[in-house]
Amino acid sequence: MLSDWILSIEGTPAGHDAALALALAAAFLHALFGALQKGGRYDPWTSRTAMDVAIFAISTPIALFVVPWPPAGLWWVLLGTVVIQFVYKALQGATYQRGAYTVVYPVVRGTGPLFTVLGAGIIFGEVFTATQWAGVAILIAGLFGLSAYNLAKITVDRATLAPALGLAVATGFLVAVYTTWNAFGIRSMADPFTFLAWFFMLTSWDFPLIAALRGRWRRPEASLVRLGLTGAIVAFGSFGSIMLATRLDSVGEAAILRETSTVFAALIGWVLLKEAVGPRRLILMSLIALGAVVVEFGG
Incomplete structure (x- = not known):
């Protein structure tokens, strides 16, 4: 079984390599998930x-x-997961609704790893080397530099950017909270897929229930059904991959590597959302990738 294989490589060099691959997969899929929620013909809530x-x-x-x-x-771990994930989803939706994707997304992803690394140190006793902290600084500089550059260039959603940026920071903090909490949860259960399956089931009923209570249910269009199914598959890959990575190896390193999602997000914004990518943004995106590399190999 897959769970047996996961358990057999936990804490081994093979587990470290698998965690690296899973964190990078989560980065791409998380950027794709954000683009699916932000882009297209429907608002982020729908x-x-x-x-x-x-x-x-x-x-x-x-x-x-x-x-x-x-x-x-x-069960208390799962209950906490439900509460944390709901607050995160609500903040994320409000952030995407008010701010341009390429401005707010780097702020969310830049705030999250710093808090996660600090939290992993306190809760799991993880320690970063001086070189790895330099990598964190490089990555965060690239993330916030990218956001600042995009902020200076965009012409849409400017009236709501101030609250959007505040919400983005709050969302980044919740990213750190759910990353650390879920790492604790998946490490607490004998079978990691028990936590994953119950995580997805228990954290996915809130928005549909709210929509029903608000009378927003309607017969879905075929395009919305396709979006929902596509987003679900991407979510399983994104959240599942990062949680398995935190089971196999360092929570802090997995969190940092996932933040290369901003590079993928910029590429997705360019290709799918038709947002321009110039040489300065490419340099800042390279800083993000460089910071992740320094963290990975500086331990």
């Missing part, structure tokens, strides 16, 4: 609701009938 419906429909039978059930003594 997009996320459609994705959550699909996530719930797929994950529920797996959680109930395929993977082992969570131990009774760890």
Whole structure:
């Protein structure tokens, strides 16, 4: 079984390499997930609701009938996950609604890893070397530089940028909270896929329920159904990959590597959302990638 293989390489060099691959996969998929929620013909709330419906429909039978059930003594971890994930999703949706994707996304991703590294040090006893901290500084400089450059250039959503940037910082803090909490959760359960299946099931009912209570349910268009299914598959890959990476290896390193998602986000914004990418942005994106490389090989 896949879970047996995950457990067999945990804490080994093979586990470290697998965590690296999973974190980079999560970076690309997370950027794609953000673009799916932000871009297209639907507002971020509608997009996320459609994705959550699909996530719930797929994950529920797996959680109930395929993977082992969570131990009774760890239900409090899942309850905390539900609360944290809801607050994160609400902040993320509000951020995307008010700010241009290429401005707010780097702020979210730049704030998150710093808090995550600090939290991983306190909770899991992880220690970064001086070289790795230099890598963190390079990556964050690239992220916030990219956001500042995009802020100076964009002509849309400028009236709501101030609150959007404040929400982006708050969302980044919640990224750190859920990353650290979920790392604790997936490490606490014997079978990592138990946590993953129940995570997806329990954190995907909130937006659909809110939409129902607000009378926003309607017969979905075919395009919205496709968006929901696509987003669900991407979410499984994105969140599943990063949580498995934190089970296999360092939480802080996985969090930093995931922030290369901003490079992927800029490319997606260029290709799919038709947002311009110039030489200065390419340099800043290279700084982000360089910072991640320094963190990975500076340990």
